[in-house]
Amino acid sequence: xxxxxxxxxxxxxxxxxxxxxxxxxxxxxxxxxxxxxxxxxxxxxxxxxxxxxxxxxxxxxxxxxxxxxxxxxxxxxxxxxxxxxxxxxxxxxxxxxxxxxxxxxxxxxxxxxxxxxxxxxxxxxxxxxxxxxxxxxxxxxxxxxxxxxxxxxxxxxxxxxxxxxxxxxxxxxxxxxxxxxxxxxxxxxxxxxxxxxxxxxxxxxxxxxxxxxxxxxxxxxxxxxxxxxxxxxxxxxxxxxxxxxxxxxxxxxxxxxxxxxxxxxxxxxxxxxxxxxxxxxxxxxxxxxxxxxxxxxxxxxx
Amino acid sequence: xxxxxxxxxxxxxxxxxxxxxxxxxxxxxxxxxxxxxxxxxxxxxxxxxxxxxxxxxxxxxxxxxxxxxxxxxxxxxxxxxxxxxxxxxxxxxxxxxxxxxxxxxxxxxxxxxxxxxxxxxxxxxxxxxxxxxxxxxxxxxxxxxxxxxxxxxxxxxxxxxxxxxxxxxxxxxxxxxxxxxxxxxxxxxxxxxxxxxxxxxxxxxxxxxxxxxxxxxxxxxxxxxxxxxxxxxxxxxxxxxxxxxxxxxxxxxxxxxxxxxxxxxxxxxxxxxxxxxxxxxxxxxxxxxxxxxxxxxxxxxxxxxxxxxxxxxxxxxxxxxxxxxxxxxxxxxxxxxxxxxxxxxxxxxxxxxxxxxxxx
Numbered sequence: 001x002x003x004x005x006x007x008x009x010x011x012x013x014x015x016x017x018x019x020x021x022x023x024x025x026x027x028x029x030x031x032x033x034x035x036x037x038x039x040x041x042x043x044x045x046x047x048x049x050x051x052x053x054x055x056x057x058x059x060x061x062x063x064x065x066x067x068x069x070x071x072x073x074x075x076x077x078x079x080x081x082x083x084x085x086x087x088x089x090x091x092x093x094x095x096x097x098x099x100x101x102x103x104x105x106x107x108x109x110x111x112x113x114x115x116x117x118x119x120x121x122x123x124x125x126x127x128x129x130x131x132x133x134x135x136x137x138x139x140x141x142x143x144x145x146x147x148x149x150x151x152x153x154x155x156x157x158x159x160x161x162x163x164x165x166x167x168x169x170x171x172x173x174x175x176x177x178x179x180x181x182x183x184x185x186x187x188x189x190x191x192x193x194x195x196x197x198x199x200x201x202x203x204x205x206x207x208x209x210x211x212x213x214x215x216x217x218x219x220x221x222x223x224x225x226x227x228x229x230x231x232x233x234x235x236x237x238x239x240x241x242x243x244x245x246x247x248x249x250x251x252x253x254x255x256x257x258x259x260x261x262x263x264x265x266x267x268x269x270x271x272x273x274x275x276x277x278x279x280x281x282x283x284x285x286x287x288x289x290x291x292x293x294x295x296x297x298x299x300x301x302x
Numbered sequence: 303x304x305x306x307x308x309x310x311x312x313x314x315x316x317x318x319x320x321x322x323x324x325x326x327x328x329x330x331x332x333x334x335x336x337x338x339x340x341x342x343x344x345x346x347x348x349x350x351x352x353x354x355x356x357x358x359x360x361x362x363x364x365x366x367x368x369x370x371x372x373x374x375x376x377x378x379x380x381x382x383x384x385x386x387x388x389x390x391x392x393x394x395x396x397x398x399x400x401x402x403x404x405x406x407x408x409x410x411x412x413x414x415x416x417x418x419x420x421x422x423x424x425x426x427x428x429x430x431x432x433x434x435x436x437x438x439x440x441x442x443x444x445x446x447x448x449x450x451x452x453x454x455x456x457x458x459x460x461x462x463x464x465x466x467x468x469x470x471x472x473x474x475x476x477x478x479x480x481x482x483x484x485x486x487x488x489x490x491x492x493x494x495x496x497x498x499x500x501x502x503x504x505x506x507x508x509x510x511x512x513x514x515x516x517x518x519x520x521x522x523x524x525x526x527x528x529x530x531x532x533x534x535x536x537x538x539x540x541x542x543x544x545x546x547x548x549x550x551x552x553x554x555x556x557x558x559x560x561x562x563x564x565x566x567x568x569x570x571x572x573x574x575x576x577x578x579x580x581x582x583x584x585x586x587x588x589x590x591x592x593x594x595x596x597x598x599x600x601x602x603x604x605x606x607x608x609x610x611x612x613x614x615x616x617x618x619x620x621x622x623x624x625x626x627x628x629x630x631x632x633x634x635x636x637x638x639x640x641x642x643x644x645x646x647x648x649x650x651x652x653x654x655x656x657x658x659x660x661x662x
Contacts, residue, residue, distance in 0.1 A: 077658035084661055135533070142539050165523050165539070243526040248519060251657045262383040263483070264650045265412055 049278070056271035068272035078256070082276070085253040088167070088242070089235035092174045093182075093228050099175070100182035100227065101220075107183065108190045122184075125177045134244045137173050138164055141245075169245035174238055181234065182227040189223025225292040233281050253277060343372035345585045348380035348399040354606060361601035366592045372585050382408065385577055389414045394579035397586040403573050404485065406439040407646030415439070416576040422587040427596060427612040433643045434611075439573040440590055443602070444609025444629040446570065446637060447487045449563040450535060450543040450550040452476075464566050465495035468542060469514070471521050476541030479534045482524040484652040485645045487544050487568045488515065490638065494566055504641040508652055512659045524660075535560055544568075547628050548607055569629060569637040571609075603627055 059065035072078040107118045125133060140146045143160035151157045163169055197219070201211040239254035246252075253273060260270035347363075349355045355376055363374035380399035388394050401409070409415035415438045425435060434441045449468055451461045455476060462468040468478065468491065480488045489506055492514035498507075515522075523540050525531040528549050534540035535550075536558045543550070547567070553560045574593075576586045592598050599615035602608070609629030610616055616624045616631075624630045629637065645652075 075654055075658075077654045077661070080658055080661040138533065142537060144537065144539075244530060246524075248522060248524055248660045251660055256657070259483075259653060260650075262381055264653075265382055265386050265408060266650060267386070 052271050052278075053275050055268055056275045058268050060266065060268060068269045071269065072272060072276070078273070081251055081253055081256055084249070084251065085236055086280075088170060088174070088238075088250075088252065089232050091171060092178055092235045093232045095171065095175045096178050096182040096231050097224065097228060100179055101186060101224070103179075104183045104186035104190060104223075107187045122180050126180065130240055131244075133177070134173060134241055137169070137176075137245060141169060141172065164245055166247040167250055169247070170242045170250050173241040173245045174235055177241070178231045178235060181230045185227040185230070186220055186223040189220045189226075193219050222292065225288055229284060229288045233284060236277060236281065343370070343582075343585060345372060345374050345398060345582050345589050346377060346396045347374050347589070348377045348385075348396045350380065350400065351376070351378040354608075357602065357606035361605040362589075362593050362598055365598075365601065366589055369592070370588060372588065374589065385409075385414050386412060389578045392579065394577050394581065396577050397580040397582045398589060399575055399577060400442050400572050401439075401575055402485075403433070403439075403441075403571055403640075403642035404646040404649055405575060406433070406436050406573055407643060409575050410436075410438050414575075414578050416578055416580060416583060418576060418590065419584075419587045422584075423591040423594065425594075427614060428594065429611050429613055431639065433641070434571065439575050440594060441611045442572045442574050442593075443606075443611065444569060444571045446547050446609075446628055446633070447481075447544050447568040448547045448550055449566070450479075450545050450553070450560050451563065452535070452538060452541040453559040453561050454538075455541045461561070461563060462542060463563055465491045466497070468544075469495040469518055471518055474542060475521075477521055477523045477534075477539060478518060479523050479525055479531050479540035479543035479545060481531070481544065482526050484656045485640075485642075485649055487640075489652070489656070490568055490640065491544055491566075494638070500566075500638045503638070504644045506644065506648075506652070508655050512655065515659065551607060564633045564636045567633060567637050568640055569609075569633075570640040570642060571611075 056068055057064055057066065059067045103118070103122065107115065107122070110118050128136070138145070141164040142148070143162065145164075147163065148157070148160040152160065163172065193216075197215055198211055201215045202208075206214065237254050238252060239258060242250045242252045243255060257270045257273050257277075260266040260273070347358075349358065355378075359374075359376070363376075367373055377396060380396075380401055382401070382405060385396070385399060388396070405415075417437050418440060423440065425440075428435060429441065449462055449465075453461075456462075456474060462470070462474055467474065480486070480491075489508060489511040490503055492511040493503055493507065494500065496510060496514045498510075523534050525534060528546060531540075531543060531545045532549055532553055535543050535545065535553050536556060538558075547562065550560060550562050554562075574590055576583060576590075580586055593602070594611055596612055596615050596618065599610045599612045600618040603610050603615055603619050603623065607627050609627055616627070619627075625632045
């Protein structure tokens with residue numbers, strides 16, 4: 001900020017560079033304010049990530065090598081697990097969108113107590129311990145659990161349905177915890193919407209569905225994409241829920257990473273799996289940023 | 303940390319070595335404090351915790367402290383990853399860790415454990431057996447995976463007596479509760495079910511075992527933690543299980559209709575290791591000697607139901623107690639000893655195959 005004096009010269013006499021100075025000053029100030037956060041990120045995120053990536057390019061002997069990536073490419077299990085992980089994360093994102101979008105609309109329409117109740121309902125999973133919540137699902141979902149008993153009593157089913165220790169169980173557990181990440185960005189986007197646009201559409205003769213699909217829905221899209229991205233990315237790294245609610249076909253990437261880290265101490269392979277996950281995540285983020293203008297979520301529409 | 307000071311004698315001190323020495327002395331500054339603590343006498347013991355740790359405290363740690371003045375401090379969770387992290391950072395905080403037997407080979411291979419001092423630890427009373435004792439490890443306790451069955455579903459003698467029957471889903475319908483890690487007994491069980499003789503199990507024919515697992519694949523509840531196995535057997539989602547004997551007894555004690563078949567029980571053990579760079583190495587050796595002594599074994603045999611590592615100690619127990627323990631008289635001649643060395647060498651590749659099988 002010591003350079004600020006230069007920007008105070010009389011109008012019209014400044015060179016071009018001086019005219020952009022207010023901007024630069026703002027940047028400097030923002031930079032200073034952001035410095036602690038940047039340092040924090042550098043020390044606690046970037047440095048470990050660099051270490052992770054470096055580790056992944058070593059053989060067990062310590063020499064530089066592509067061994068880990070070759071092994072991942074040539075051993076069937078890694079492709080299968082990565083595919084399964086992507087599939088589960090994608091499905092969780094889709095279900096959360098299907099459930100979360102109407103919920104977000106309801107949340108923004110609700111007033112007073114209702115709003116609080118709806119908000120509490122979606123945030124509730126955050127207030128419970130992960131293990132307690134997961135075991136809770138087993139109690140609710142297992143063959144002689146709450147849900148099956150209820151359905152049997154009501155005569156809706158004649159035999160218990162298998163809802164846990166299989167992929168549906170994993171999807172139920174993950175969808176619940178990820179729902180707020182989908183609902184809140186969409187709700188925030190709806191709140192920002194200029195409602196006069198809807199009135200304009202209706203007054204120009206658009207039907208309600210047409211207004212929804214051509215005006216309302218497109219205006220919420222940045223929220224949808226932000227929610228979907230966060231849900232998808234976080235869903236790629238789940239460990240406890242698939243381990244406890246999953247069945248034979250539910251081996252996800254985080255379980256393999258944990259096994260290599262803690263059971264056989266192959267940190268190089270674990271690092272390579274982590275790096276692949278990181279690259280996929282970064283790829284998704286960059287794609288979202290490029291095609292869906294993710295940043296419009298936190299900047300005003302221009 | 304000792305590196306720079308031992309090397310400095312060979313060359314004239316340059317700026318760099320001086321800097322290094324300065325750094326070393328700064329880092330080493332807390333050391334006198336640590337030595338002071340060590341002199342007072344302490345052993346840091348990493349344990350799986352729970353009721354087992356309570357039993358050890360009563361049977362071993364408190365009498366040991368009374369006898370020697372050396373205190374034992376326990377830390378929960380002897381995670382291999384943590385051990386590697388602290389050794390790599392030259393910051394070993396634990397002395398003794400109780401580990402699965404595969405670590406008897408993983409540990410030395412990764413340079414994470416100290417050689418044991420057998421001049422302090424007598425081994426003449428120890429149970430004899432291949433792989434039970436290595437230069438780096440001492441057996442801690444025996445346990446086994448047993449066939450557990452629901453007595454409501456399979457009353458009286460109408461229950462699986464071996465793994466061939468365990469595999470018979472027509473005669474014994476229902477879900478089987480099996481551990482999801484490759485070294486959790488599933489493959490051995492499959493091969494025994496397929497008619498492989500107990501002494502011809504290793505090296506495991508993994509592909510043959512997986513083919514046999516195909517036959518029951520829709521009837522298995524895979525468990526990731528023992529707590530889950532308990533849950534499955536207790537809420538009767540699973541009617542048969544290949545579970546740790548201690549957990550099966552725990553379920554029984556809770557009043558669930560579960561009984562144990564000891565035939566073909568898979569016998570394995572847990573081991574002690576001393577972590578590389580252990581701050582109280584000498585005390586650790588003394589503690590190991592105390593725990594594996596006949597008196598130490600008798601005491602733990604009264605406090606917990608794991609199997610003893612000195613056969614003679616079973617005779618020192620009051621009548622009826624020995625049958626309560628793992629590998630006691632009730633189990634003799636019915637066990638299959640796991641080849642943990644094979645697992646130490648093959649766990650990684652075998653887990654890859656099992657996981658691929660699960661996903662296809």
